[in-house]
Amino acid sequence: xxxxxxxxxxxxxxxxxxxxxxxxxxxxxxxxxxxxxxxxxxxxxxxxxxxxxxxxxxxxxxxxxxxxxxxxxxxxxxxxxxxxxxxxxxxxxxxxxxxxxxxxxxxxxxxxxxxxxxxxxxxxxx
Amino acid sequence: xxxxxxxxxxxxxxxxxxxxxxxxxxxxxxxxxxxxxxxxxxxxxxxxxxxxxxxxxxxxxxxxxxxxxxxxxxxxxxxxxxxxxxxxxxxxxxxxxxxxxxxxxxxxxxxxxxxxxxxxxxxxxxxxxxxxxxxxxxxxxxxxxxxxxxxxxxxxxxxxxxxxxxxxxxxxxxxxxxxxxxxxxxxxxxxxxxxxxxxxxxxxxxxxxxxxxxxxxxxxxxxxxxxxxxxxxx
Numbered sequence: 001x002x003x004x005x006x007x008x009x010x011x012x013x014x015x016x017x018x019x020x021x022x023x024x025x026x027x028x029x030x031x032x033x034x035x036x037x038x039x040x041x042x043x044x045x046x047x048x049x050x051x052x053x054x055x056x057x058x059x060x061x062x063x064x065x066x067x068x069x070x071x072x073x074x075x076x077x078x079x080x081x082x083x084x085x086x087x088x089x090x091x092x093x094x095x096x097x098x099x100x101x102x103x104x105x106x107x108x109x110x111x112x113x114x115x116x117x118x119x120x121x122x123x124x125x126x
Numbered sequence: 127x128x129x130x131x132x133x134x135x136x137x138x139x140x141x142x143x144x145x146x147x148x149x150x151x152x153x154x155x156x157x158x159x160x161x162x163x164x165x166x167x168x169x170x171x172x173x174x175x176x177x178x179x180x181x182x183x184x185x186x187x188x189x190x191x192x193x194x195x196x197x198x199x200x201x202x203x204x205x206x207x208x209x210x211x212x213x214x215x216x217x218x219x220x221x222x223x224x225x226x227x228x229x230x231x232x233x234x235x236x237x238x239x240x241x242x243x244x245x246x247x248x249x250x251x252x253x254x255x256x257x258x259x260x261x262x263x264x265x266x267x268x269x270x271x272x273x274x275x276x277x278x279x280x281x282x283x284x285x286x287x288x289x290x291x292x293x294x295x296x297x298x299x300x301x302x303x304x305x306x307x308x309x310x311x312x313x314x315x316x317x318x319x320x321x322x323x324x325x326x327x328x329x330x331x332x333x334x335x336x337x338x339x340x341x342x343x344x345x346x347x348x349x350x351x352x353x354x355x356x357x358x359x360x
Contacts, residue, residue, distance in 0.1 A: 074180055
C-alpha cells in the first residue's frame with residue numbers, strides 16, 4: 001500500500017508538472033509571438049530607432065525564454081531560434097529592414113513549429 | 127564530462143529508487159509487463175547520458191512515469207484476477223497425468239528441446255518421472271514428479287520431528303557489529319552475547335562473524351588478526 005501511495009503521489013506530481021510546463025510553454029511562447037508581431041509592425045512603419053531597441057529587447061527575451069524551455073525540451077531544437085534572434089539587433093542597427101522582416105518571419109515559423117511540436121496533438125503523438 | 131557524470135549519477139539514483147519502488151519481484155523473476163518496463167527504463171536512461179541536448183527531465187520524467195504506472199498496474203492485478211490474467215497471462219499445463227500436451231506446447235512455441243532443458247534444470251532427467259509440468263507466467267517450468275520418483279521426505283517414512291528443530295541460525299555479529307534485529311529474532315539479549323564473548327576473551331570488535339539460533343547454539347569466528355580459533359557451541 002505504501003508503494004502504491006508513493007507511486008500515485010509521483011504520478012500526481014508528474015501530471016502537475018506536465019500541466020505546468022505546458023502552460024508555461026504556452027504563455028512564454030505567446031509572449032514571444034506578440035513581441036515579434038510588434039516588431040513586424042515597427043518594420044512596416046519604418047521606425048528605425050525604436051526597431052533597434054526592440055530587436056535587442058527581443059533577443060534578451062528569447063535568451064530568458066530559452067533558459068526556461070531548455071529544462072524540458074531538446075536544446076538543439078532551440079539553437080536555430082537563438083541564432084536568428086542574435087542576428088536581429090545588428091541587422092536593425094545597419095538599417096537592413098528587409099532582412100529584419102525576413103528574420104522575424106523565420107523566427108515566427110520556427111517558434112510556431114516548436115510550440116506545435118510540444119503540444120499534445122494527435123499527429124505529434126503518432 | 128562533468129555534466130555527463132552528474133547526469134549519470136542522477137539517473138543511477140532515479141533508477142535504483144525506481145526499482146526499489148517496484149519491489150523485490152522486479153529483481154527476481156520478471157512478468158511480461160515488468161520485463162517491458164525494465165527494457166524501456168534501460169533505454170530511456172541512456173538517452174540523456176549520451177546526448178546532452180536531451181534535458182535530464184526528458185529521461186527522469188518517463189522513467190518515473192513507467193515505474194509508477196507499473197506499481198499501479200501491479201496493484202490492480204493484485205486486486206483483480208481478470209486484470210492479472212490480461213497483464214501476466216495464465217500458467218499453462220504442458221504435461222498432464224504424464225501425457226505431453228503437444229497442442230499447448232505448440233501454442234507456447236515451446237519445443238521438446240526447451241521442455242527437456244527446463245526439466246533438467248528442475249533435476250528431472252527422465253520425462254517418464256513427470257506427472258504434471260506447468261509453464262508459469264514468467265516462462266519457468268514447475269514440475270510435479272510421479273510419486274515413485276519424488277525425493278524421499280521425513281513425512282513419507284513417518285520420521286518424527288526432532289525436539290530441537292528450530293528456525294535456521296541468523297547472523298548476530300557481522301564484522302564487529304552487533305545486529306540487534308537478529309538477536310531479537312533468536313530471543314536473546316545483548317548481555318548474553320557479551321557474556322559468551324567474555325568467556326572466549328573476545329570483544330565485539332574482534333569478532334568477524336557470529337551466527338546463532340533460538341537454542342542459543344552458536345558459531346563464533348574471530349577476526350584473523352586476533353589469532354584465535356573459531357568456536358562452535360551446541
